[in-house]
Amino acid sequence: MTYNIALNFEDGVTRVINCNDGETVLDAAYRAQLNLPMDCSDGVCGTCKGTCRQGKYDLGEEYIDEALTDEEAEKGLILTCQMVPSSDCVVEIPAVSSMCSKAANSTVTGTVDVVNLISPTAIELKITADNDIGFLPGQYVNIQVPGSDETRAYSFSSLPGSRQLSFLIRNVPGGLMSSWLVGKAKSNDTVSLTGPMGVFYLRPVERPVLMLAGGTGLAPFLSMLEHLKEKGCDQPVHLIYGVTNDDDLVCVSALEAFAASIPNFSFKTVIANEESDHPRKGYVTNHMEDAPFNDGDVDVYLCGPPPMVNAVLGHFESQGIKPNSFHYEKFTASVTPASEEAA
Incomplete structure (x- = not known):
């Protein structure tokens, strides 16, 4: 038995693939010469995360919580490396179709x-x-x-x-x-x-942008800001950068330089340790008074360790904050004994 799986990409392109009984969507896409976003293919990294909008499927129990939480699974989020359809399905892939050509990394x-x-x-x-x-x-x-x-x-x-x-x-x-x-x-x-x-990348800036960084999760935002500095930006962009201790706060001079060279860019730093002398203590969710939520017409980018990402997701849900788009990336631990988190 085979099932028709409609893959809806961010740029409006839809590709329909055939998935065999017992086959994962990722493997079926590969047979169809589509390289969907992935890294580990073992339910560990979370790179292949998408959303199933229609159909029946099984995710098994082989993936870890950092890749896909129970709350995410309940909302229809899936890992294409783990998703085994049992009916025709419609799956949203958070990437443009051109990123998924048969050309390998x-x-x-x-x-x-x-x-x-x-x-x-x-x-x-x-x-x-x-x-x-x-x-x-x-x-x-x-x-x-x-x-x-x-x-x-x-x-x-x-x-x-x-x-x-x-x-x-x-x-x-x-x-x-x-x-x-x-x-x-x-x-x-x-x-x-x-x-x-990865599918965590800056989309065209067509509305206000809120960036939330935790620890060395600042790295991708530095690249995004370099891009905005070169290409220009006429929308408000606000970054909240949170760390645990004073020693963890880095690249502040670079952020100050971006604020001086990118119109409408602003940022603030936050330290969680209550013993710090920093003027803003707590978590990024405690310091969103300047966030350009714009009645939901805002694109949000979030990168940090899993506890921070989960806390922000919970905060947005409890406050009823529903941005136009929400892109996030968690640091996930390596599967090897000498493990490190991605940064």
Whole structure:
């Protein structure tokens, strides 16, 4: 038995694929030469998340909560790598159809320019790629940890279109990548990058934008702001950047420079530790008085660790906040013993 699965993409394109009995939507799409957004294909990363608007299906129990929460599943969100249809279905894919062509992600090499320990908890990595990586502002890439077969996912913090790449990486004590960066990496070391990946990227700015960043989840927003600085923006853009402790607050001078060069861009920083002397303490949800909600005509982008993302989602629901679009990305732990969160 086969089922017709209508895949509705963000740009209005619909592709109908045939899914065999017992087959996942991701595998069926691959047979149809469609590379839907994915990274792990094991229900761990959450990259393949979409929404089923019609039809019956089973998700099994192989995925982790960080990839898809029970609350999300109850609302019809699915992981295409886990979704096994039992009827015809309509599935929304949060990406444009051109991103899902049969062309696979490319792997390029690059050389390390500099590794900066910019705080006790954050590392800035700068790389010059040997070839172009055509990423969108907000996307990420998998970087192979030199000397191992492991990779770690990191969002670009640099301007798309340049071979000069930068990344803001959480310094995890004992972490595989962190240990290499802090203890072994040096200029001109060779690294391998595969991508770009992810559906968390800046869409055309046609209305006010609210950006919510947690920790090194600031990285994709730095790339988005570089893009807005180059291309221009006539809509209000407001960023709320929350961290746990004073030492976690980084790149504030870069944000100040963006505020001086991008019309209508503003930002504020928030520290959760109540013992901090910072003027704004608590969580990002406690400091949304300047958020350009615009009666719901706003695009919201949220990137941070799972507890922060879940808290913001819960806050929006409890307050009845329904933005025009809501794009979010959680840091999800690696499945290897030497695990690190993506950044």
